[in-house]
Amino acid sequence: MTGWALSLFRREISLAVRVGGSAMVGVLFFLAVVTVIPFGVGPDLNLLARIGPAVLWIGALLATLLGLDRLFQADREDGALDLFLMSGRSLELLVLIKCLAHWMATGLPLVIAAPVLAIFLNLEPVAIGAVTLTLLVGTPALTLIGAVGASLTVSLRRGGLLLAVLVIPLAIPVLIFGVSSADAAIHDPVPFMTPFLILCALTLITAVIGPLASAAALRFSSD
Amino acid sequence: MDLGTHAGFIIASYAVCLAVVIGLILWVVIDRKRQEADxxxxxxxGITRAGAAKGDTGQTGPKTSEAAKA
Amino acid sequence: MAIWDYANPTRFLRLVQIILPWLIGLCVIAFAAGLYMTFFTAPDDYQQGATVKIMYIHVPAAWLAMMCYSIMAISSLGTLVWKHPLADVSAKAAAPIGAAFTFMSLVTGSLWGKPMWGTYWVWDARLTSVLVLFIMYLGLIALWRTMEDPIKAGKAAAILTLVGALNLPIIKFSVEWWNTLHQPASVMRMGGPTIATSMLIPLFVMAIAFTLLFFVLHLMAMRNEILRRRVRAMRLKAAATARPATVTATAQPAE
Structure with missing residues (x-):
């Protein structure tokens, strides 16, 4: 089993890195969103420090959504999706591997870029660490939820916008607990671990629901 | 019947609900008219349902021939 | 099983034809009684005054917003698990009605909030969850509308409905968490179990009236949807038989 899973993972990573450089574009978009915020709310450093975790989280959410519409569409166009469906392997596991690879290529760069962008937002070192940690734990959940939207809109020619509308309501819990655990680390109304553990739980829940629903949607879209 | 100082809000609430319900009813009725016209x-x-019965909901079982007259 | 007897759309349409007039009659009676009680017999609240009359439409609308999603979730199970042919018709017909009732409960809630809280909108846990539900309804309707094939659209919407149904309690829980974190319970509770009987009876009658209204609209919308699919199937059939040569000729280069 590990053989095909590993080669699929390697294929996804190399496709993501070589074609279009989506990782770089995602990070650039993240940078652009974070840069735009001070123009909207003003350059008040105290205010920026207060809303910083939220800004980084919303930026990461938008950047993740932006890259998701190609998750299955490219495979559908070149026929790889049909091969996946006919291969007889567990489609759920296949989706999970694809999501993992997609997260490594687009989510992880965002997490790595987050500490740098946090400096622009006047975050303290503790806050920077907390935001980066919550993003590390939370962004896989965004990718996994997004995979459901991506597989539902796979047959639509312009599904990107619809995907975002479908996925955002489902991503609200992740956003809430991501931001509130980062906030809890800065000024503690609650201990950091409480929301952080719920965030971990959300990621694990989406790791079950996401591949199951996504695989079902892909099966239905093909027949 | 005295609606008190906030009569405007009460009337507005009921008006909005009435408008939405009327909108729903109109939607259903107009849609019905259009489908029947079609x-x-x-x-x-000269196209009847006898030949096209299979496509109804896509996955239905066998149709009786009386369906054509329905 | 009774529900399978109505898997045949024609038989279902005949059933609708029989029960619809009764349902409409009951619905009108319930609304007449409910509205009469609301405006002439129900007492004003000693704190909220006459604005409590908004409750008699707000609470039933909110109740229907949730019931409608439950019906859609059950219908989605019907589509995916039992493959009942009318399940996706039911889910599709319910979505716009549910969105309309959710909209109603949002508008009446905010019109109730203005005199009570001094502002049209507070990011109260309950209002926020209903707003998220509203967005989910609209997303589902958008998904239905963008997919051409009703069967595929039905299955996609069913998956999304079920994922949404799994997520709704999580969303509700997280919104409540978020709310207590940001604004400690300053907001009044709506309704609640301590409500007086003289208000509970009109509320109950209005809830029944709204539920009947939902079923009337739902059955009529389902009938429309069945007719729409008939028209679609007949058109496709007619197009396929009338000029098969031209159809394949034009379809070829597009591939």
Whole structure:
């Protein structure tokens, strides 16, 4: 089993890195969103420090959504999706591997870029660490939820916008607990671990629901 | 019946609900008229359901021939 | 099983034809009784005054917003698990009605909030969850509308409905968490179990009236949807038989 899973993972990573450089574009978009915020709310450093975790989280959410519409569409166009469906392997596991690879290529760069962008937002070192940690734990959940939207809109020619509308309501819990655990680390109304553990739980829940629903949607879209 | 100082809010709430319900009813009724007009138009062209019965909901079982008259 | 007897759309349409007039009659009676009680017999609240009359439409609308989603979730199970042919018709017909009732409960809630809280909108846990539900309804309707094939659209919407149904309690829980974190319970509770009987009876009658209204609209919308699919199937059939040569000729280069 590990053989095909590993080669699929390697294929996804190399496709993501070589074609279009989506990782770089995602990070650039993240940078652009974070840069735009001070123009909207003003350059008040105290205010920026207060809303910083939220800004980084919303930026990461938008950047993740932006890259998701190609998750299955490219495979559908070149026929790889049909091969996946006919291969007889567990489609759920296949989706999970694809999501993992997609997260490594687009989510992880965002997490790595987050500490740098946090400096622009006047975050303290503790806050920077907390935001980066919550993003590390939370962004896989965004990718996994997004995979459901991506597989539902796979047959639509312009599904990107619809995907975002479908996925955002489902991503609200992740956003809430991501931001509130980062906030809890800065000024503690609650201990950091409480929301952080719920965030971990959300990621694990989406790791079950996401591949199951996504695989079902892909099966239905093909027949 | 005295609606008190906030009569405007109460009337507005009921008006909005009435408007939405009327909108829903209109949507359902107009949609019905349109589908029946389409069915009649198809019937005039001599297309009946007997031949096309399978497509109804896509996955239905066998149809009785009386369905054509429904 | 009774529900399978109505898997045949024609038989279902006949059933609708029989029960619809009764349902409409009951619905009108319930609304007449409910509205009469609301405006002429129900007492004003000693704190909220006459604005409590908004409750008699707000609470039933909110109740229907949730019931409608439950019906859609059950219908989605019907589509995916039992493959009942009318399940996706039911889910599709319910979505716009549910969105309309959710909209109603949002508008009446905010019109109730203005005199009570001094502002049209507070990011109260309950209002926020209903807003998220509203967005989910609209997303589902958008998904239905963008997919051409009703069967595929039905299955996609069913998956999304079920994922949404699994997520709704999580969303509700997280919104409540978020709310207590940001604004400690300053907001009044709506309704609640301590409500007086003289208000509970009109509320109950209005809830029944709204539920009947939902079923009337739902059955009529389902009938429309069945007719729409008939028209679609007949058109496709007619197009396929009338000029098969031209159809394949034009379809070829597009591939």
């Amino acid at each position: 069915l009649e138009e198809l019937a005039e062209q």
